[in-house]
Amino acid sequence: MGRYRVGLETRERILTATRELLGEVGIEGVTLKAITDRAGVGAGSFYNLFETKEQAVLEVVREAIGAxxxxxxxxxxxxxxxxxxxxxxxxxxxxxxxxxxxxxxxxxxxxxxxxxxxxxxxxxxxxxxxxxxxxxxxxxxxxxxxxxxxxxxxxxxxxxxxxxxxxxxxxxxxxxxxxxxxxxxxxxxxx
Amino acid sequence: MGRYRVGLETRERILTATRELLGEVGIEGVTLKAITDRAGVGAGSFYNLFETKEQAVLEVVREAIGAxxxxxxxxxxxxxxxxxxxxxxxxxxxxxxxxxxxxxxxxxxxxxxxxxxxxxxxxxxxxxxxxxxxxxxxxxxxxxxxxxxxxxxxxxxxxxxxxxxxxxxxxxxxxxxxxxxxxxxxxxxxx
DNA sequence: TTCATCTTGTAGTATCCACTCCAGGTAACG
DNA sequence: CGTTACCTGGAGTGGATACTACAAGATGAA
Missing domain, CATH: 1.10.357 (Tetracycline Repressor; domain 2)
Structure with a gap:
């Protein structure tokens, strides 16, 4: 379950893309394709790092509530x-x-x-x-x-x-x- | 383009269903199937009375803003x-x-x-x-x-x-x- | 270097979406 | 009754959706 450095970097790119998209199109408007396109990764990479789309969204959401x-x-x-x-x-x-x-x-x-x-x-x-x-x-x-x-x-x-x-x-x-x-x-x- | 009485009644049933659903699941959560199921009509009947799903939603939305x-x-x-x-x-x-x-x-x-x-x-x-x-x-x-x-x-x-x-x-x-x-x-x- | 582990992109799958087509039924009117 | 316009449900369409399987490559500890 240990992650490699490149994997953690990809994870950050995905979270950044998700954060931007949530602000732009709203929580309902965010699609997996939009996230992966903006982050420049394939769907496989996404699901290697997150269980579901919702998990990534929730991570940003928690951040927003905290902020x-x-x-x-x-x-x-x-x-x-x-x-x-x-x-x-x-x-x-x-x-x-x-x-x-x-x-x-x-x-x-x-x-x-x-x-x-x-x-x-x-x-x-x-x-x-x-x-x-x-x-x-x-x-x-x-x-x-x-x-x-x-x-x-x-x-x-x-x-x-x-x-x-x-x-x-x-x-x-x-x-x-x-x-x-x-x-x-x-x-x-x-x- | 004139409407029959039964058609207008169906229209009202559809708008009522749309109104209820908007309150329950939100504007993004409303699907055509949910509307037609609740109104008890087929998709064909819906599109005989409304151009698009958005038209029905907007009609309720206008009502809400006015209210x-x-x-x-x-x-x-x-x-x-x-x-x-x-x-x-x-x-x-x-x-x-x-x-x-x-x-x-x-x-x-x-x-x-x-x-x-x-x-x-x-x-x-x-x-x-x-x-x-x-x-x-x-x-x-x-x-x-x-x-x-x-x-x-x-x-x-x-x-x-x-x-x-x-x-x-x-x-x-x-x-x-x-x-x-x-x-x-x-x-x-x-x- | 070795090699188990992790990462990646692609080509899928199943499911849901709004919307269309159409055949048969019904309402209104003379 | 006849005719025309409207109404109806449901099967079907194309496209988007989240998610998966997998082969090939990269990583990092020994």
């Missing part, structure tokens, strides 16, 4: 602004292909239960992280209130991200920054 | 709370299959440009409607500010809706209602 969350070393110290900024960078940064995959996954959870569980687990962790950051800045509001606000901020960020991908003119960073302002969403100071 | 927006007769009179409540009812109500389709569409806009344009157009209209309701209630805030808040509310509602579909325990109505409170998202009164 939403910034640098775990900061846990317990980061501010809410840090977390929001990291999310914006994740969506609009260089690896936005991965971000695209992540949003598709969230949506595929609408029809695929296994995916739903996977996405929900990572969502829960993220809510906790946002909640804890909020509590550190405003300990007075209480855990329940902080969690509700964390859910709201994350929901808005997700919605903004979808809008941004669909409408290139949408200023994602600006709208995300507004979420941190004391003014809030619905009502203003001029009440 | 997000509540009763157009209220335009110009409704409050922000009315609009939010209507969105919540759309997602959690009896026709939540349609709502599921709508969210899938928004996500499919991530990889399908034609879908992206379609979704964006309806999104823009909805933002305007929310903005106008906001301006009616707080004329002082200005159109730009109102539009930004409309975007934020809609983004949060969309994010909440995805969470709700993925996590049945999520209290969508409660979180949606919080969007209307003067407190806002990030900061509280106890600052």
């Amino acid at each position: 939403v969350d910034p640098d775990p070393s900061g846990v317990g110290r980061e501010s809410l602004a840090d977390l929001v900024e990291a999310f914006v960078r994740f969506i609009t940064g260089e690896a936005s292909g991965i971000a695209r995959i992540y949003l598709q996954l969230a949506a595929s959870g609408l029809t695929d239960e296994r995916m739903a569980r996977r996405v929900l687990r990572s969502h829960r962790r993220r809510v906790e992280r946002f909640r804890d950051a909020l509590l550190r800045e405003q300990p007075g509001i209480g855990a329940g209130e902080a969690e509700a606000r964390a859910e709201a901020i994350l929901a808005a960020l997700t919605g903004f991200a979808i809008t941004w991908f669909i409408d290139p003119r949408f200023d994602f960073a600006l709208h995300a920054a507004r979420l941190l302002q004391p003014v809030g969403v619905a009502s203003g100071g001029s009440e | 997000v927006d509540p009763d157009p007769s209220g335009v110009g009179r409704e409050s922000l709370a009315d609009l939010v409540e209507a969105f919540v009812r759309f997602i959690t109500g009896e026709a939540s299959g349609i709502a599921r389709i709508y969210l899938q569409l928004a996500a499919s806009g991530l990889t399908d440009e034609r879908m992206a344009r379609r979704v964006l157009r309806s999104h823009r209209r909805r933002v305007e409607r929310f903005r106008d309701a906001l301006l009616r209630e707080q004329p002082g805030i200005g159109a730009g500010e109102a539009e930004a808040r409309a975007e934020a509310i809609l983004a949060a509602l969309t994010g909440f809706a995805i969470t709700w579909f993925i996590d049945p325990r999520f209290d969508f109505a409660l979180h949606a209602a919080r969007l209307l409170q003067p407190v806002g998202v990030a900061s509280g009164g106890s600052e």
Whole structure:
């Protein structure tokens, strides 16, 4: 079962091709031929390194879900602004292909239960992280209130991200920054 | 080209089957066989009534996009709370299959440009409607500010809706209602 | 070098897909 | 009733799909 060096290199080429394709055509649109063509290998090589097509896709998917969350070393110290900024960078940064995959996954959870569980687990962790950051800045509001606000901020960020991908003119960073302002969403100071 | 009564009834059965399937298995998972089996017709009957599979799917898709927006007769009179409540009812109500389709569409806009344009157009209209309701209630805030808040509310509602579909325990109505409170998202009164 | 193990491309296979063809049935109308 | 238009189901088509079998080559530890 030990792998040779060339085999591991081919494996990386295949994963890179899969990653790119997932961002471009979506999780349902990826075919084996597309992957092997882009990676420059035959089907035989693919199946020498992966059991099924799904295995390769899942490997990239896990990576995408993991990539939403910034640098775990900061846990317990980061501010809410840090977390929001990291999310914006994740969506609009260089690896936005991965971000695209992540949003598709969230949506595929609408029809695929296994995916739903996977996405929900990572969502829960993220809510906790946002909640804890909020509590550190405003300990007075209480855990329940902080969690509700964390859910709201994350929901808005997700919605903004979808809008941004669909409408290139949408200023994602600006709208995300507004979420941190004391003014809030619905009502203003001029009440 | 005129259609007989029986033909039109079959057409309805096919559209109903398509609608159900779209909600259950997603836009990529719908096959012709699944549609015709559920509708209880042969492939020949389908193609007597629709040019392609995509035509039937698009007919349901248009319906789903249209269904997000509540009763157009209220335009110009409704409050922000009315609009939010209507969105919540759309997602959690009896026709939540349609709502599921709508969210899938928004996500499919991530990889399908034609879908992206379609979704964006309806999104823009909805933002305007929310903005106008906001301006009616707080004329002082200005159109730009109102539009930004409309975007934020809609983004949060969309994010909440995805969470709700993925996590049945999520209290969508409660979180949606919080969007209307003067407190806002990030900061509280106890600052 | 030796040789077992791993890697590779090709030429398959079975299965599913959207879609077509067509013969026989049915609806509408005079 | 007769005629024409429409409706119907199912067998069949071509093409794409994921995946396999295998022969020939490359790799790497001794």
